[in-house]
Amino acid sequence: MTIPGQPSASPEPAAPLLKVEGLVKHFPITKGLLRRQSGAVQAVDGLTFDVRPGETLGVVGESGCGKSTMGRLITRLLEPTAGRIEFEGRDITHLGVAGMRPMRRDVQMIFQDPYSSLNPRHTVGTIVGAPFRLQGITPEGGVKKEVQRLLGLVGLNPEHYNRYPHEFSGGQRQRIGIARALALKPKLVVADEPVSALDVSIQAQVVNLLDDLQEELGLTYVIIAHDLSVIRHVSDRIAVMYLGKIVELADRSPLYTAPLHPYTRALLSAVPVPDPARRARRERILLKGDVPSPISPPSGCRFHTRCWKATEVCAREEPPLLTLRPGHAVACHHPEDGSDSGARGAVT
Amino acid sequence: MTAPLHDTGAAGAAAVDVATDVPGKAIEGRSPWRIAWIRLKRDKVALAGGVVVLLLVLVAAFAPLIVGLLGHPPNEFHEETIDPFFSTPKGSWGGISSDFLFGVEPGNGRDVFSRVVYGARVSLLVAFLSAVVAVVLGTVFGIVAGYFGGWVDAVVSRVMDLLLAFPQLLFIIALVSVVPNSLWGLQGSGVRMAVLIAVIGFFGWPYVGRIVRGQTLSLREREYVEAARSLGAGRGYILFRELLPNLVAPITVYTTLMIPTNVLTEAALSFLGAGVKPPTASWGQMLSKAVTTYEADPMFMIIPGVAIFVTVLAFNLFGDGVRDALDPKGSR
Ligand SMILES: Nc1ncnc2c1ncn2[C@@H]1O[C@H](COP(=O)(O)OP(=O)(O)OP(=O)(O)O)[C@@H](O)[C@H]1O
Ligand code: SF4
Ligand SMILES: [Mg+2]
Numbered sequence: 001m002t003i004p005g006q007p008s009a010s011p012e013p014a015a016p017l018l019k020v021e022g023l024v025k026h027f028p029i030t031k032g033l034l035r036r037q038s039g040a041v042q043a044v045d046g047l048t049f050d051v052r053p054g055e056t057l058g059v060v061g062e063s064g065c066g067k068s069t070m071g072r073l074i075t076r077l078l079e080p081t082a083g084r085i086e087f088e089g090r091d092i093t094h095l096g097v098a099g100m101r102p103m104r105r106d107v108q109m110i111f112q113d114p115y116s117s118l119n120p121r122h123t124v125g126t127i128v129g130a131p132f133r134l135q136g137i138t139p140e141g142g143v144k145k146e147v148q149r150l151l152g153l154v155g156l157n158p159e160h161y162n163r164y165p166h167e168f169s170g171g172q173r174q175r176i177g178i179a180r181a182l183a184l185k186p187k188l189v190v191a192d193e194p195v196s197a198l199d200v201s202i203q204a205q206v207v208n209l210l211d212d213l214q215e216e217l218g219l220t221y222v223i224i225a226h227d228l229s230v231i232r233h234v235s236d237r238i239a240v241m242y243l244g245k246i247v248e249l250a251d252r253s254p255l256y257t258a259p260l261h262p263y264t265r266a267l268l269s270a271v272p273v274p275d276p277a278r279r280a281r282r283e284r285i286l287l288k289g290d291v292p293s294p295i296s297p298p299s300g301c302r303f304h305t306r307c308w309k310a311t312e313v314c315a316r317e318e319p320p321l322l323t324l325r326p327g328h329a330v331a332c333h334h335p336e337d338g339s340d341s342g343a344r345g346a347v348t
Numbered sequence: 349m350t351a352p353l354h355d356t357g358a359a360g361a362a363a364v365d366v367a368t369d370v371p372g373k374a375i376e377g378r379s380p381w382r383i384a385w386i387r388l389k390r391d392k393v394a395l396a397g398g399v400v401v402l403l404l405v406l407v408a409a410f411a412p413l414i415v416g417l418l419g420h421p422p423n424e425f426h427e428e429t430i431d432p433f434f435s436t437p438k439g440s441w442g443g444i445s446s447d448f449l450f451g452v453e454p455g456n457g458r459d460v461f462s463r464v465v466y467g468a469r470v471s472l473l474v475a476f477l478s479a480v481v482a483v484v485l486g487t488v489f490g491i492v493a494g495y496f497g498g499w500v501d502a503v504v505s506r507v508m509d510l511l512l513a514f515p516q517l518l519f520i521i522a523l524v525s526v527v528p529n530s531l532w533g534l535q536g537s538g539v540r541m542a543v544l545i546a547v548i549g550f551f552g553w554p555y556v557g558r559i560v561r562g563q564t565l566s567l568r569e570r571e572y573v574e575a576a577r578s579l580g581a582g583r584g585y586i587l588f589r590e591l592l593p594n595l596v597a598p599i600t601v602y603t604t605l606m607i608p609t610n611v612l613t614e615a616a617l618s619f620l621g622a623g624v625k626p627p628t629a630s631w632g633q634m635l636s637k638a639v640t641t642y643e644a645d646p647m648f649m650i651i652p653g654v655a656i657f658v659t660v661l662a663f664n665l666f667g668d669g670v671r672d673a674l675d676p677k678g679s680r
Contacts, residue, residue, distance in 0.1 A: 075578055101580035109578045117571035121380060121593035134579045164379055180575065 015089065016050035017188055017220050018074060023047040023083035025069050029295065042294045043069040045244035046083070048321070051188065056214065056221040058235030058252075060228055060267065062291050066244040067224045068112070071192045074222065075109045076100050087188070105135060108186040112193040114173035118165040124151070124176055125161040131183040150179040155209060171202040175209065182213065190222045195230060207234055229271045232256065237327075240264045243294055243302040246321060250328040260330040260337055262307050301333065309334045380597070380674075387673040394669020400662035408468040419462035423627045430457045436644045450651050453634075454641045460648065463629035464655050470537075470623075470630045471659065474544050475610035479603050481549025486556025487599060491587060493557070494564025504561070508554035516551040517616065523547060524622040537628040544623065548613055556602055563598055567591050597674040604667035608660040615656050631656050 024047075026040035043066040051057050061067050072078040074085055076092060085093045092103055111117035118127055128147045132139060139146035148158035154175040165173055174194060181189055191210065195203040211234050214221060225231045231238070238255045240248040240263060248261040259265045269285040287306050292298050298305050304314040313333050321331040388394060407414060415422065430436070436454050439445065450460035493504035524543060531539045567573070568591065576590050617623045618632025626633065631652040638649035 104580040111571040119572040
């Protein structure tokens with residue numbers, strides 16, 4: 001949980017576990033009987049980031065900004081339109097089902113909806129044992145024993161082996177999904193909104209479980225969430241996404257205390273603050289309007305239709321993702337620290 | 349809530365556990381099928397239908413035995429029971445007596461009871477086997493169309509539309525008239541039955557196909573399919589291990605409701621002379637013969653009519669019960 005430490009202090013960070021470059025996914029929109037392409041949903045449009053071994057990268061953004069698509073791309077459930085994905089230095093961008101199969105042991109996914117991610121016709125034993133069957137592995141002591149050990153690991157009764165998913169609560173189902181994801185001892189786990197379908201009262205339990213398991217098993221996480229509150233305590237670094245792009249990528253504490261992107265500030269202002277004194281001082285930023293359609297995203301900075309700092313250059317030129325401070329990258333013509341003066345052509 | 353999770357292994361899980369544990373008893377999951385069975389057992393009407401279905405199946409299976417005990421060979425003439433002047437059965441109620449339980453056939457005096465019992469054989473065999481043909485074809489094409497989508501789906505869907513619009517009764521009548529007397533090593537009525545099974549099944553699969561396709565379309569979006577893919581599962585595993593178990597319930601329901609339709613279709617075809625060949629007994633054929641005599645001998649029409657009615661009703665009641673018990677829409 002605290003691997004990266006001082007980003008400026010470490011001169012050469014360890015080789016990334018996962019390296020993503022210019023990742024793009026466009027879903028074609030077809031029309032008519034001949035299925036002619038009439039446009040595309042630009043769900044993910046040029047993502048570049050690394051995931052370092054042992055860290056937790058949080059990915060945050062509003063609904064529809066392409067977070068799940070990103071998760072499905074790096075677990076290769078979707079075929080990228082462009083870009084490059086490297087896992088442990090190996091290019092996995094266009095591997096097929098057979099080519100990916102051995103990689104599947106190392107990269108696993110936890111899904112959002114615990115009611116849809118477990119097959120209702122399979123017992124818990126079958127579900128958690130499926131990874132072994134599909135990968136042709138016989139664990140030490142047999143599948144049943146290993147499945148029971150995994151159930152215990154995620155805080156379930158190992159005797160519930162023969163039960164069906166409908167006999168469990170949402171939180172317990174999510175634990176079953178976690179047990180399945182951990183069965184093959186993966187290196188990287190992508191968790192797509194692992195708690196957003198759960199009762200608020202049990203969200204923290206599941207997040208804590210993920211955190212404990214990371215320490216115990218040395219996992220690396222990419223955790224997707226739609227607001228900044230859930231992942232606050234578990235992320236080492238956080239990427240903020242808006243309409244298919246990363247707008248800010250920073251270590252946790254600078255991102256929460258000194259965000260550079262207006263969108264991040266807006267998201268942060270929605271995070272509940274427990275301390276009443278601070279709550280009183282803080283202004284609440286309400287974004288106007290809806291997220292624009294990813295079919296025809298706004299020109300220039302995609303956020304300019306909703307940004308209170310937008311100027312004429314914002315609509316014209318797309319701001320690149322620049323590292324303004326060590327370990328803190330932002331894509332904005334007028335970042336919050338006021339470093340935009342002149343140089344970037346902000347004429348007001 | 350803020351308790352560290354390490355000690356929730358036993359206590360935490362138990363605290364939020366579903367309250368169905370019987371202490372001290374080995375934990376056995378209640379499968380969706382067991383739950384359906386428990387529900388079905390409570391549905392008395394459906395159970396009654398099921399019992400009648402079971403009896404009918406037994407009657408069909410043991411037809412020779414039953415007829416041997418209670419009747420006469422189905423093709424044996426008993427002219428002594430027929431009034432030579434009107435050629436209707438002697439006595440009232442179509443000649444019902446302790447010797448001829450359901451009376452005798454006008455004109456030749458064949459035992460109606462035996463013919464109804466043997467007719468059940470034809471009726472149920474054709475209905476069951478054509479349902480099997482329809483279910484197998486419908487499941488394969490429906491699941492393939494639903495899962496693969498794209499042009500495969502487009503082709504299968506158009507073929508289904510085409511078949512559903514086809515005048516199948518006319519087609520079968522035309523086909524039967526050109527089918528040779530022996531085919532695939534079968535003779536006479538055997539050929540007719542094989543043709544009936546093949547054709548009713550063939551025209552029935554689009555109904556199953558549409559349901560399976562629709563269900564597959566929604567099932568393939570479930571996250572457990574993605575979970576299987578993220579573990580390296582191929583298409584075969586996803587289709588047969590993940591999707592098919594979830595399709596069995598709707599397919600079962602549709603099958604039990606398709607059988608009575610097939611019973612009616614077979615009866616209609618036999619009525620129109622496109623069914624099994626005489627002298628093999630079938631209900632539709634008896635009805636068709638009764639059309640010329642019903643004014644003088646209504647019993648000969650009523651008895652096969654009631655047989656068809658009871659069969660169809662029993663299957664429908666049972667099928668409705670199965671549907672309610674399985675609740676394929678709400679099943680999670
Ligand atoms: N298979 C698909 N075909 C076409 N469009 C898709 C597909 N999957 C996702 N999209 C579109 O891509 C965009 C991004 O979707 P995605 O599911 O990645 O968003 P998200 O950030 O995960 O949102 P949420 O918080 O609602 O889960 C959406 O506009 C969505 O409609
Ligand atoms: S580039 Fe302009 S529009 Fe975009 S976030 Fe920065 S200030 Fe707002
Ligand atoms: Mg999502």
